[in-house]
Amino acid sequence: MRLRYIAFAIIIIFFLCLTLFPNIVYDRFLWKYFIGPVIADAVGHPVEYHGVKAYEGYTVISEIVYGVLLVLFVYLLYLFFEKYDVKVDLKFILCSLPFILYGSFARVLEDAGIFQKPLAYLFISPVIYIQIGIFFFLSILYGLKFKDAKTFAYSLALKDIGYALLYIFIFTKYCKYNIHPAIFALFSIFAFYVYYKQEEKDYNASMLSFGLLTLSSALFIFTYFSLENANFMLEILIAPLLAFVIAFLLYFVGYSYEILHNKMNALLVFSHMLDGLTTYFAVVNPLNFEIEYGEKHPLPEFLMEKFHGIGYPLLKLFVILGITYVIDDLKMNLKNTIKFFILFLGLSPGLRDLLRILIGV
Numbered sequence: 001m002r003l004r005y006i007a008f009a010i011i012i013i014f015f016l017c018l019t020l021f022p023n024i025v026y027d028r029f030l031w032k033y034f035i036g037p038v039i040a041d042a043v044g045h046p047v048e049y050h051g052v053k054a055y056e057g058y059t060v061i062s063e064i065v066y067g068v069l070l071v072l073f074v075y076l077l078y079l080f081f082e083k084y085d086v087k088v089d090l091k092f093i094l095c096s097l098p099f100i101l102y103g104s105f106a107r108v109l110e111d112a113g114i115f116q117k118p119l120a121y122l123f124i125s126p127v128i129y130i131q132i133g134i135f136f137f138l139s140i141l142y143g144l145k146f147k148d149a150k151t152f153a154y155s156l157a158l159k160d161i162g163y164a165l166l167y168i169f170i171f172t173k174y175c176k177y178n179i180h181p182a183i184f185a186l187f188s189i190f191a192f193y194v195y196y197k198q199e200e201k202d203y204n205a206s207m208l209s210f211g212l213l214t215l216s217s218a219l220f221i222f223t224y225f226s227l228e229n230a231n232f233m234l235e236i237l238i239a240p241l242l243a244f245v246i247a248f249l250l251y252f253v254g255y256s257y258e259i260l261h262n263k264m265n266a267l268l269v270f271s272h273m274l275d276g277l278t279t280y281f282a283v284v285n286p287l288n289f290e291i292e293y294g295e296k297h298p299l300p301e302f303l304m305e306k307f308h309g310i311g312y313p314l315l316k317l318f319v320i321l322g323i324t325y326v327i328d329d330l331k332m333n334l335k336n337t338i339k340f341f342i343l344f345l346g347l348s349p350g351l352r353d354l355l356r357i358l359i360g361v
Contacts, residue, residue, distance in 0.1 A: 023050070027049065027050045027051075027052045028052055031049050031050075031052055031054060032052050032053075032054050033054075033059055033061050033062040033065070034062060034065075035054070036049065036052070036053075036054020036055075037054050037055065037056055037057060037058070037062070038121060038124050038126075038127060039054070039121075040054050040055055040056040041056045041057075041124045042117055042120045042121055042124055043117075044056075066126060070341065073133075074337060074338060074341050077337060078333065078334050078337045081333055081337060082333060084144055086140065086144075086203055087333065088333050088336035088337050088340055089336060090263055090264050091204055092203075092204055092207075092336075092340070093264065093267070093336075093339075093340055093343060095204040095205070095207045095208040095211070096136065096207050096211065096340070097211070098207075098208065098211025098212045098214065098215040099132050099135060099136050099139075099207070099211045099214065099215075100132075100343070100344055100347050100348050100351075101215050101219075101351065102132065102135075102211070102214045102215040102218050103128055103129070103132045103348045103352075104347075104348050104349075104351035104352040104355060105215070105218040105219055105222045105355065106123050106128060106218045107123055107124075107125070107128055107348075107352045108222065108352055108355045108356055108359075108361060109123065109218060109221055109222060109225070110123035110124060110128075111352075111356055111361050112225060112229075112359075112361045113176070114175060114176045114177060114221060114225060115174060115175055115176075116174040116175070116176075117174075118174070119174035119175065120174075135210065135211075135214050136207070136211075138210070139203075139206050139207045139209075139210035139211065140203045140206065140207060142203075142206045142210065143201075143202055143203030143204070143205065143206025143207060144203055146201075146206070175221075177221050177224055177225065179217060179220060179221070183220070184217070187213055187216040187217065187220075188213060190212070190213075190216070191209045191210065191212050191213035191216075192209065194208055194209050194212055195208070195209035222355075225359075226359050229359065229360075231359060231360035232358055232359060232360070233357055233358055233359075233360055234358070236278070236281060236282075236354060236357040236358055237358075238281070239274060239277040239278040239280075239281055239354060240274055240278075240354065242273070242277050243269075243270050243271075243273035243274040243277055243350075244270060246269065246270075246273050246317070247266045247267070247269040247270035247273060248266075250266065250269055251263075251266040259321075259324055259325055259328060260321075262324075264336070264339055265324050265339075267343060268320055268324065268339060268342055268343055268346065269317065269320055269321075271342075271343050271346035271347035271350060272316045272317070272319075272320050272342075272346035272350070273313060273316070273317060274346065274347065274350035274351065274354065275316065275346045275347070275349050275350030275353070276312050276313030276314075276315075276316040276317070276350075277313050278350050278353040278354045278357070279312060279313075279350075279353060280310060280312060280313055281357070282353055282356075282357055284310075316346075320342070320346075323338075323342065324339070327339075
C-alpha cells in the first residue's frame with residue numbers, strides 16, 4: 001500500500017513539473033532523449049522541436065532511465081507471477097519464444113521500410129517492446145482465465161477478428177504488403193490447434209498459441225519480402241554457429257558446475273553471444289558486407305572503437321556468467337524471471353541484426 005502512495009506522489013510531482021516547466025521537462029528531457037529518437041529512427045535523420053535536436057539511437061541518460069524502468073517492470077511482473085502462481089521455468093521460456101521472434105521479425109520489417117508513418121512508430125524500440133509486453137501479458141491473462149478449449153476458441157476468434165479489423169483499417173493503408181483477413185483466420189485455426197493439442201490448458205499453452213498467432217503475420221510478410229528482394233548474405237550465419245559452439249562448450253565442459261551445466265543458462269549464453277557476435281560482424285565488418293552498419297548504444301559503440309570490436313561479445317559473455325552467478329541464491333521464480341528478461345534483451349536484438357544482414361537491409 002505504501003508503494004502505491006509513493007508511485008502516486010511521483011506521478012503527481014512529474015505532471016506538476018511538466019506543467020510548470022514544459023521547456024525543461026518535455027523539450028529538453030522527454031523529447032530529446034525518448035520521443036525525438038523514435039521519430040528520428042522512423043524518418044532516418046535528426047529531428048528538431050523548439051530548437052532541441054534529437055538523434056537516432058540511445059544516450060547514457062536514456063539507457064539509465066530505460067534500465068531503471070526495466071528493473072521496476074521485472075519486479076512488478078515477478079509479484080504478479082507470485083500472486084497468481086505462474087511458474088517461470090524452461091517450459092515457460094520456450095513457450096514465450098514466439099513473442100521474442102515476433103519482435104525481431106517485425107523490427108526488421110520496419111528497417112526494410114515495409115511500414116509507413118505513423119504505423120512505423122509501433123515497430124521502433126522501445127515502443128515495440130511495449131507492444132510485445134502487452135501481447136505477452138494478455139496471453140498470460142487468457143491462460144489464467146480460460147481453462148477449457150471452448151471458451152479459449154471463442155476468445156481466440158474475437159482476437160482474430162480484432163487483428164483483421166486492425167489490418168483492414170490501418171495496415172492496408174500504412175503497410176506495403178497486405179494480408180487478406182481469410183489468412184488471419186487460417187493463422188487463428190492453427191493457433192487454436194496448437195492450444196488444443198497441449199495436455200495442460202494453462203498459461204504456457206496460451207502463451208505459445210497467442211505467440212504463434214502474433215508471429216505468423218510478421219513471418220508471412222517477412223517471407224514475402226525476402227522472396228521478392230532476394231539478396232542473402234549467408235556469411236553472417238557464422239555468428240549463430242559460433243554462438244552455439246560457445247554455449248555448447250560451456251554447457252558440457254562445465255558439467256561439474258551447476259551454473260554452467262544448466263539449460264536455461266546455456267540459452268542465455270547463446271542469445272547474448274548471438275547478439276554480441278552479430279554486432280561484431282556487422283559493425284567491424286570483417287566479412288566485407290556491402291552495407292555498413294553502426295551501433296546505437298553508447299557502451300557497445302565504445303567497445304567497438306577501443307577494443308577492435310571483439311571486446312563487446314567478450315564483455316557480454318563475462319557479464320552473463322557474472323549475473324547468473326550473482327542471482328543464483330535468489331528465489332527460483334525471481335531468479336528465472338530475471339533470466340527471462342536477460343534472454344529477451346539478448347535474443348531479440350541479436351536475431352534482428354542477424355536477419356537484417358542476412359537479407360541485406
